Amino acid sequence: MKIKKGDTVLVISGKDKGKTGKVLKAFPREFRVIVENVNLRKKHMRRRGPQHQGGIIEFPAPVHVSNLKLICPKCKNPTRVGYAFEGEVKFRRCKRCNAKFK
Ligand SMILES: [Zn+2]
Incomplete structure (x- = not known):
């Protein structure tokens, strides 16, 4: 899965469309x-x-990753994620700015 705990994501559909938040x-x-x-x-x-x-307690319910876009930690844009390898190590890669991150 291309989205991990600690990532910042943008919601692209549903009633929270346009919101950003951290993956808990x-x-x-x-x-x-x-x-x-x-x-x-x-x-x-x-x-x-x-x-x-x-x-009444409010709590966040799980969202399917297809409704989300990762916000690149480097260029701060919502982006698609690719993969890159450095030897044996797999990195995620921003398809906009090509930044590699874990
Ligand atoms: Zn980027």
């Missing part, structure tokens, strides 16, 4: 990631003791 968690097997402040869902929680306040 990745689920490579499902091709989904959780992006901060994107695809927020509300959950109604019952109060469970003094530590668990209850009420």
Whole structure:
């Protein structure tokens, strides 16, 4: 999967289209990631003791990677990602500025 935890991504479809955020968690097997402040869902929680306040909790739900574009850490543009090899080491490569990154 071309998007990893810690990446900054742009949302290109859905109700959060145009938003950017950091990837908080990745689920490579499902091709989904959780992006901060994107695809927020509300959950109604019952109060469970003094530590668990209850009420309505907002949390980001996983988004399919096809709805996202990586923002290149170097040129700061939304880009497609390619791969590059340096010997045995595989890097991701920005298709706009050719920057290589892990
Ligand atoms: Zn770039």
